[in-house]
Amino acid sequence: MNRGWSPFNITSVVLGFAFLYIPILILIVYSFNASKLVTVWAGFSIKWYAEAFANQSLVDAAWVTFRVAIVSASIATILGTLAALALTRYTRFHGRFLFSGMIYAPLVMPEVITGLSLLLLFVAIGMDRGMTTVILAHITFSMCFVAVVVQSRLVSFDRSLEEAAMDLGATPTRAFLQVTLPIIAPSVFAGWMLAFTLSLDDLVIAQFNSGPGATTLPMKIFSQVRLGVTPEINAVCTILVAVVATGVIVTSISLKRQELQRQRAEQLAAQA
Amino acid sequence: MNNSTVANRRTFQPWNDPKENPFVEFRNITKRYGDVTAVDNLSLSIYEREFFALLGPSGCGKTTLMRMLAGFETVSEGAVFLAGEDLASTPPYHRPVNMMFQSYALFPHMNVEKNIAFGLKQEGMPTGEITDRVAKMLALVKMEEFAKRKPNQLSGGQKQRVALARSLAKQPKLLLLDEPLGALDRKLREETQFELIDLQEQLGITFMIVTHDQEEAMTVADRIAVMDRGRLVQVDPPMAMYERPRSRYVADFLGNINLIEAKVQNVSKGFVRLETKDGNSLLVESEASVSSGDTVWFAARPEKLQIDLKKPKSGNLMSGEVWDIAYLGDLTIYKVKLDSGEYVKASVLNRAVSSDRPISWEDKVWLSCPNDAALVLTS
Incomplete structure (x- = not known):
C-alpha cells in the first residue's frame, strides 16, 4: 500500500488545520501588536500583557474563574466518579437504562437550557446569586463528563482485583482506596482536567447564574468585547489559550508515557 | 520431602x-x-x-x-x-x-x-x-x-x-x-x-x-x-x-471409555452376564444392582482392551476390523469397527522400538478384556 502523502491528503490536512487554528493564531499574533488598533500591525510589543495584569477588574475576574474551576472540578470529579462506580457496579437494578441515559443527557443539552433551568431553581429556593451558584452550576454540568470518562475506564476494570483485596483482609472501603482508586487514578485525573477546562471557558451558564462580585473571565471578556476588541483582551485570551494548551499537553504526555512504560514492561516480560 | x-x-x-x-x-x-x-x-x-x-x-x-x-x-x-x-x-x-x-x-x-x-x-x-x-x-x-x-x-x-x-x-x-x-x-x-x-x-x-x-x-x-x-x-x-x-x-468425563449398550441376561454371585444387540455374550464382575432384562452399558477403557490378530482363548471377546490407527508416540490407538457396526477404541503401549506395525488397516482383529476389567453402568 502507498503510505505516501497524496496531494489530496496534503490539501485536506492543511485546510483542516488552517480552519481550526488560523483564528487563534491571529488572536495570538495581535496580542503582541504595539498598536492600539487591533487590526493594524505596528511592531512587536508585550505592553498589552503588562496592561492586562495592571487591570484590576480583569485580574479579579481571572481569580474568580480559577477558584470556581478548581472547586467545581474537584467536587464534580468526586460525584462523577461515584456515579460511574454505581453505574458500572450495580448493573441489575430496575430503571438502569433510564438512569444511565439521564447521566448522558446533560452532555447534549443546550447550555442555554441548563443555565436557565438552574437559574429558575436558584430563584425558586431563594438562593442569592454569586460565586456559590456559579460553582453549583458548573458542578452540575461537568459532573456527567467526569462520569463518562471514569465509566469508560471502569468497564475494563477487573473486579477480581477488588475481590482479591477483600480476600486478603481489606474492608470494602480500604479495597477501594488502596486498589481501585490508584488504578483508575489516571482517568479520574483526566476527568478532573476536563471539568476544569469546561468550567474555565464556560460563558453561557455562568452568565445565567452569576451575581454581583462573581464575574468570571469569559463574562468579563465578553462584556468588554461588546465595547470593541482591545489588544488587552487579546493578551488575556492568549494567556487562557496557553493555560488550556499546557493542561492538555501535560495530560496527554503523561498518559502517553504511562502507555509506553506499560508496553516496555510487557516486552520485558515476554523476553523473560 | x-x-x-x-x-x-x-x-x-x-x-x-x-x-x-x-x-x-x-x-x-x-x-x-x-x-x-x-x-x-x-x-x-x-x-x-x-x-x-x-x-x-x-x-x-x-x-x-x-x-x-x-x-x-x-x-x-x-x-x-x-x-x-x-x-x-x-x-x-x-x-x-x-x-x-x-x-x-x-x-x-x-x-x-x-x-x-x-x-x-x-x-x-x-x-x-x-x-x-x-x-x-x-x-x-x-x-x-x-x-x-x-x-x-x-x-x-x-x-x-x-x-x-x-x-x-x-x-x-x-x-x-x-x-x-x-x-x-x-x-x-x-x-x-x-x-x-x-x-x-x-x-x-x-x-x-x-x-x-x-x-x-x-x-x-x-x-x-x-x-x-x-x-x-x-x-x-x-x-x-x-x-x-x-x-x-x-466415565466419559475422566479419560476415554468404550460404551456398548447391552441387556442383562442373568446375575449371579457378583457376576453379570450381558448380551449385546448382535447377540454377543459378555461376562462382567460387578456389584451393580441390576436384574435380568435391564438395559445397561458395557464399559471398558481403551487400555483395558487387548487387540490380537488370532482369537484369544478366554475373556470377553469382540471381533471387528481395524478402521483407523493413531500413533501418538507412547501409545497407539486402534479404532475398530465391530461386526455390530459400533466403533471401539483400544490403546496399546509402544514398548519396543519398531518401525512396522503388526496390526494394520482393515485387518480382522479380536478385542478381549478380562471379566474384572470392564464395568456395568446403569445410568
Whole structure:
C-alpha cells in the first residue's frame, strides 16, 4: 500500500488545520501588536500583557474563574466518579437504562437550557446569586463528563482485583482506596482536567447564574468585547489559550508515557 | 520431602474415618440467580490437610461453590461451615480463607513485594515481621530476584507464582485455587502441578482447587468431586473415580471409555452376564444392582482392551476390523469397527522400538478384556 502523502491528503490536512487554528493564531499574533488598533500591525510589543495584569477588574475576574474551576472540578470529579462506580457496579437494578441515559443527557443539552433551568431553581429556593451558584452550576454540568470518562475506564476494570483485596483482609472501603482508586487514578485525573477546562471557558451558564462580585473571565471578556476588541483582551485570551494548551499537553504526555512504560514492561516480560 | 509425609499420604483417608470431623462442610447448599439454579441442594465435606478438586465442565457450578466459601457469593439456601463454624455472617475479609484467582488479580500498581505484603498490612502486622514473611514467601515460590518488579514485567508463570505466594502469605487454614494453572502452557502446567502437591504437603494446609482439566485434578487431588449442572455426580479418590465410575457421565468425563449398550441376561454371585444387540455374550464382575432384562452399558477403557490378530482363548471377546490407527508416540490407538457396526477404541503401549506395525488397516482383529476389567453402568 502507498503510505505516501497524496496531494489530496496534503490539501485536506492543511485546510483542516488552517480552519481550526488560523483564528487563534491571529488572536495570538495581535496580542503582541504595539498598536492600539487591533487590526493594524505596528511592531512587536508585550505592553498589552503588562496592561492586562495592571487591570484590576480583569485580574479579579481571572481569580474568580480559577477558584470556581478548581472547586467545581474537584467536587464534580468526586460525584462523577461515584456515579460511574454505581453505574458500572450495580448493573441489575430496575430503571438502569433510564438512569444511565439521564447521566448522558446533560452532555447534549443546550447550555442555554441548563443555565436557565438552574437559574429558575436558584430563584425558586431563594438562593442569592454569586460565586456559590456559579460553582453549583458548573458542578452540575461537568459532573456527567467526569462520569463518562471514569465509566469508560471502569468497564475494563477487573473486579477480581477488588475481590482479591477483600480476600486478603481489606474492608470494602480500604479495597477501594488502596486498589481501585490508584488504578483508575489516571482517568479520574483526566476527568478532573476536563471539568476544569469546561468550567474555565464556560460563558453561557455562568452568565445565567452569576451575581454581583462573581464575574468570571469569559463574562468579563465578553462584556468588554461588546465595547470593541482591545489588544488587552487579546493578551488575556492568549494567556487562557496557553493555560488550556499546557493542561492538555501535560495530560496527554503523561498518559502517553504511562502507555509506553506499560508496553516496555510487557516486552520485558515476554523476553523473560 | 521426608519419608514420614510420604507414608502419611499413603494412609491418608480421613473421609473413611467416622471419627474425623469435616473441616469444610457444605450443607444442602442451593444457589439461584433469578430463575437459574447454579448449585442445587449440594452437600459436601472436605477434611483437614486434604487436597480436594472440584471438577466439571464450565457452567457446572464449581466456581460458584468455591466463591460461596470465599464469601463472594451469598448462599440462597443451606449453610457453609468452616471448622464447625457457620460462615453465613462472616464477610470475605474476615474469613480465614485465601483464594488464588484465575486471572491472578495481582495489583498492577504494586511491585511483587508489596503485592505479597498487602494481606499482612491489612492484618496490622509489624513492618519487620512483614519483611521476614515476604522474604520467606518469595523463597517458597523461588521469586526472590523479582521482588521489585511490577506484575506487568512478569511472564505468565512468574505471575502465577506471585499470586500463589500472596494467597499463602497470611498462612490461611484453607487455600482456594480457581483454575490456577489455566493460563500456563502444557509443559509448565505439568511441572507446576507437582510443585503444588509438594507445597501443600510441606505447608500442611487444606487446598481446594477448581478445574475443568481432568488430568490436573487427577494429578494433584486426594479426592475429586465431579459436578454436573449444579449437582455432585461422584466424590472419590482419583483411582476409584477412574476405575469405578458410577455413571456414564463420570466415565466419559475422566479419560476415554468404550460404551456398548447391552441387556442383562442373568446375575449371579457378583457376576453379570450381558448380551449385546448382535447377540454377543459378555461376562462382567460387578456389584451393580441390576436384574435380568435391564438395559445397561458395557464399559471398558481403551487400555483395558487387548487387540490380537488370532482369537484369544478366554475373556470377553469382540471381533471387528481395524478402521483407523493413531500413533501418538507412547501409545497407539486402534479404532475398530465391530461386526455390530459400533466403533471401539483400544490403546496399546509402544514398548519396543519398531518401525512396522503388526496390526494394520482393515485387518480382522479380536478385542478381549478380562471379566474384572470392564464395568456395568446403569445410568
